[in-house]
Amino acid sequence: MPIEDLMWVEKYRPSDLSELVDQVTIRQKLKQLMEKKEQLPHLLFAGPPGSGKTTTAMILAKQILGEHWRDYTLSLNASDERGIDVVRERIKTFARFADRRVGIPFRLAILDECDEMTNDGQTALRRIMEENSEHTRFVLICNYSSGIIEPLQSRCVIFRFKRLDEASVTEHLASIAKKEKLKHSGDAAFGAIYEATQGDLRQAINLMQAASASGEITSESVNSVSGASVKARVFEIIGLALDGDFDAARTKMVELTRVYGIPERDFLRFANEALGSLKVPDMAKAISILAEYDYRLVQGSQPELQLTAMLAQLSAIGKKAE
Ligand SMILES: Nc1ncnc2c1ncn2[C@@H]1O[C@H](COP(=O)(O)OP(=O)(O)OP(=O)(O)O)[C@@H](O)[C@H]1O
Ligand SMILES: [Mg+2]
Known part of the structure; x- marks a missing residue:
């Protein structure tokens, strides 16, 4: 099999204007x-x-x-x-x-x-x-x-060029699924892919390929590999830390970075978003903690240790508020 065929985005890249979606x-x-x-x-x-x-x-x-x-x-x-x-x-x-x-x-x-x-x-x-x-x-x-x-x-x-609409993306994903003989749960699965990728067809195809590793494309298998779920997990971890539950926050952070391989700086980016939507006892302090660790990560310090220390500091804020 040619290397390009390993990646569906390349394998199914249109070679004629008539194949261009939307x-x-x-x-x-x-x-x-x-x-x-x-x-x-x-x-x-x-x-x-x-x-x-x-x-x-x-x-x-x-x-x-x-x-x-x-x-x-x-x-x-x-x-x-x-x-x-x-x-x-x-x-x-x-x-x-x-x-x-x-x-x-x-x-x-x-x-x-x-x-x-x-x-x-x-x-x-x-x-x-x-x-x-x-x-x-x-x-x-x-x-x-x-x-x-x-x-x-x-x-x-x-x-x-416009962002592709849901109907076109779904139709295209369905046709690839058919050619690859994939099991899927139809609109529920394709809807979850669209939800996570918002009209970016490259990302949509990649996400479907990643989700297919589990044997079937369902909204669950999609969510378990999509960024949306990573974001939700980071939100959960920051919430735990701010509740003062350092141990739980730390365990989940280690799982997320090691098992899912998400980059530490992505973790910080989502953590920053999480602060925006959570009730934070001392917002100014929390933000300055994040900024400090963002800086340390850029400096190349040992990432897992740094994120652990950051969660410890965030949970100290949480504890104080109790
Ligand atoms: N309109 C489309 N019709 C069919 N396939 C598409 C379309 N847009 C994107 N794709 C799929 O996504 C892949 C990436 O598309 P492409 O490289 O053309 O994106 P792009 O617009 O140049 O994006 P970027 O701005 O990120 O470079 C293609 O290989 C193809 O599989
Ligand atoms: Mg391009």
């Missing part, structure tokens, strides 16, 4: 553009994670450039810490191979995470686009188009 307007607009491929403008894809932006860019590349599309496509992460100079160099080198085979109208440069670039970086990118536009078309990808400077936006045709 995103109806986008499909129609792209189809029109495809009628005059050689006049393709630069494109800007904006939208939430797991909605099909990278997938669509890959489909376009295949449709325009044919079977050797990979040779004529440059995929870069624009927010790469090595900076805009690396982007410029790679695009220059790539554009220089101007052996223009029959049927290859131009090269495609797909730049992901453009909204993470600095304004200076984006201004430089604008120049790079101008310098190379004869032989290269750009597909810029971002989560928020508001993070893209106006002059870049105005050089592109903008496509707004």
Whole structure:
């Protein structure tokens, strides 16, 4: 089995526009553009994670450039810490191979995470686009188009991807479940997956794959592997600590971090949320405790020991209030 097939998100990644779930307007607009491929403008894809932006860019590349599309496509992460100079160099080198085979109208440069670039970086990118536009078309990808400077936006045709709705996600999950011959409890199971992933199809498929390890997809098997349940557990642990029950809080924290392998900083993030929704005897003190341990974890101190000490301090607040 090819490695990609181990991961359902890759195995079931659409290879044709017609397989793209939802995103109806986008499909129609792209189809029109495809009628005059050689006049393709630069494109800007904006939208939430797991909605099909990278997938669509890959489909376009295949449709325009044919079977050797990979040779004529440059995929870069624009927010790469090595900076805009690396982007410029790679695009220059790539554009220089101007052996223009029959049927290859131009090269495609797909730049992901453009909204993470600095304004200076984006201004430089604008120049790079101008310098190379004869032989290269750009597909810029971002989560928020508001993070893209106006002059870049105005050089592109903008496509707004939307968060996928529950009906489309459910239908897609059901079709994968069928192909994988999974046992499942239907809408209850798919509903739980949607609830936990809110229209991010990548996350939804990953969650279903994780839940399938238990033999059947049910709302229980989904909840036991989803972040929603991790969050609920952290809330419970912080509640126990603030009730002064240090031992119980500690045991559950160790179980959560060791058995479920949740990162300690996620624990702190959820703990912070928990403070917001719990009745805390001394809120200011509780928050300063969390901040202190957040700092220590970043410094690389032994995480389990630090979280244990944090729970001890939180339960001291709880005890005092009794
Ligand atoms: N509209 C869609 N139709 C079908 N599958 C999709 C769709 N959107 C996402 N997927 C599935 O999720 C996976 C990830 O999608 P993709 O890489 O296109 O997301 P993205 O929008 O680029 O997200 P990110 O912003 O996180 O990069 C795909 O491999 C595919 O399995
Ligand atoms: Mg992507």
